[in-house]
Amino acid sequence: MSKNDLDYMPGFGNDFETEALPGALPQGQNSPQKCAYGLYAEQLSGSPFTAPRGTNERSWLYRIRPSVRHTKRFKPFQLPLWKTAPQKLDAELPIGQLRWDPVPIPEEKTDFLHGVKTITTAGDVYTQVGMASHVYAFNASMEDDHFFNADAELLLVPEVGSLHIFTEMGKFDVAPGEIVVIPRGMVFKVSVEGPSRGYMCENYGAKFTLPDRGPIGANCLANPRDFKTPVAAFEQKDTPCRVIVKWCGNFYETEIPHSPLDVVAWHGNYTPYKYDLATYSPVGSILFDHPDPSIFTVLTAPSGEEGTANIDFVIFPPRWLVAEHTFRPPWYHRNIMSEFMGLIQGQYDAKEEGFVPGGMSLHNMMLPHGPDSGGFYKASNADLKPQKLDNTMAFMFETRFPQLLTDYAAKLETQQDNYIDCWEDLKSHFDGTPEGKWD
Ligand SMILES: O=C(O)Cc1cc(O)ccc1O
Numbered sequence: 001m002s003k004n005d006l007d008y009m010p011g012f013g014n015d016f017e018t019e020a021l022p023g024a025l026p027q028g029q030n031s032p033q034k035c036a037y038g039l040y041a042e043q044l045s046g047s048p049f050t051a052p053r054g055t056n057e058r059s060w061l062y063r064i065r066p067s068v069r070h071t072k073r074f075k076p077f078q079l080p081l082w083k084t085a086p087q088k089l090d091a092e093l094p095i096g097q098l099r100w101d102p103v104p105i106p107e108e109k110t111d112f113l114h115g116v117k118t119i120t121t122a123g124d125v126y127t128q129v130g131m132a133s134h135v136y137a138f139n140a141s142m143e144d145d146h147f148f149n150a151d152a153e154l155l156l157v158p159e160v161g162s163l164h165i166f167t168e169m170g171k172f173d174v175a176p177g178e179i180v181v182i183p184r185g186m187v188f189k190v191s192v193e194g195p196s197r198g199y200m201c202e203n204y205g206a207k208f209t210l211p212d213r214g215p216i217g218a219n220c221l222a223n224p225r226d227f228k229t230p231v232a233a234f235e236q237k238d239t240p241c242r243v244i245v246k247w248c249g250n251f252y253e254t255e256i257p258h259s260p261l262d263v264v265a266w267h268g269n270y271t272p273y274k275y276d277l278a279t280y281s282p283v284g285s286i287l288f289d290h291p292d293p294s295i296f297t298v299l300t301a302p303s304g305e306e307g308t309a310n311i312d313f314v315i316f317p318p319r320w321l322v323a324e325h326t327f328r329p330p331w332y333h334r335n336i337m338s339e340f341m342g343l344i345q346g347q348y349d350a351k352e353e354g355f356v357p358g359g360m361s362l363h364n365m366m367l368p369h370g371p372d373s374g375g376f377y378k379a380s381n382a383d384l385k386p387q388k389l390d391n392t393m394a395f396m397f398e399t400r401f402p403q404l405l406t407d408y409a410a411k412l413e414t415q416q417d418n419y420i421d422c423w424e425d426l427k428s429h430f431d432g433t434p435e436g437k438w439d
Pocket residue numbers: 290291292293329330331333339350363369370396
């Protein structure tokens with residue numbers, strides 16, 4: 001392999017092409033009678049063959065062995081804390097509002113797959129709608145184990161520790177502050193240097209794409225060139241390996257005598273990619289009032305119904321607050337969409353205390369929420385000069401479906417029993433006068 005096998009190509013949804021050995025990628029056709037280097041040609045389809053051009057996704061992989069040689073007989077594999085929708089709604093479990101402190105990172109040797117714990121599931125994997133919100137916490141690399149998820153596209157949001165991800169289509173380094181998206185069906189393994197923690201969204205539905213910008217125009221928000229797809233990289237390893245598969249909520253393993261990461265060249269538009277959240281160019285209110293948080297959407301997974309996302313991935317990045325005569329933090333609200341939030345860094349402006357990096361909150365369909373009492377009084381009395389919100393990076397997995405809690409999440413010892421009390425000190429200021437009473 002060349003020393004540049006950790007290189008990236010810019011662009012979102014481009015038709016890329018890349019080869020780790022010169023001449024490995026056929027030119028002018030997909031299926032030569034015999035491929036260079038004796039490789040096998042294989043198509044990986046991310047959309048039905050007949051999807052409209054704008055959503056048609058597939059890649060051609062040129063590999064040492066075809067994927068059918070990377071899956072032998074399957075036997076069941078257990079990952080009991082990684083759950084899948086549909087879950088039955090357990091009347092004993094709370095619906096929210098809920099908040100948790102960070103999950104501890106295990107001390108015993110734990111790899112990525114065993115580090116995933118499901119917090120909520122939504123929709124239905126069998127009909128390819130909905131999602132799951134997970135946390136991961138682990139400390140060991142997958143050496144000879146590999147994984148692919150037939151159920152979902154994966155969006156990983158690291159909070160502690162960089163992830164080194166070797167996919168069929170190339171290698172990534174993903175640091176906290178960056179995100180990575182791995183398409184449904186793609187084989188990969190995750191390596192780490194030490195304790196690692198973050199969040200993960202499983203998208204059972206249509207792939208994440210960039211939101212339309214409407215009147216914002218052709219620039220800002222997440223710009224396509226800031227998305228990075230790796231160049232081809234492969235390993236030729238003829239020692240025992242395992243492939244673990246997630247398929248309709250069950251896990252299976254299969255043992256093979258070689259590495260499945262053997263793609264020497266590829267071309268196409270069905271690819272993994274990473275994105276640095278610091279390159280997001282937020283657009284906001286520059287005179288008064290507070291826009292809906294959809295203005296901070298990084299990626300959206302459409303549901304088929306216009307404007308109603310299966311999932312929106314939204315961030316709350318560092319930014320200037322300049323609105324005049326305005327209550328600047330999030331307003332109080334109830335929402336038909338369900339909001340799972342996490343914090344990658346610093347503080348969130350609606351919750352200065354209690355919501356810490358690695359923690360999470362759940363504000364489910366139609367359940368009221370908004371700034372805690374401290375935040376409300378501070379913002380109501382603030383001097384409204386321009387203010388820079390620094391040292392902050394929160395995010396939201398927002399879905400049109402109710403997010404059902406797992407038993408694990410409901411019983412997690414880091415759940416804050418007193419979360420609901422953060423609104424306890426919001427008083428009535430109504431005394432019949434237009435000024436109200438504020439003492
Ligand atoms: O609940 C939250 O904190 C997320 C959020 C932020 C905001 O500015 C407006 C609405 C909203 O749901």
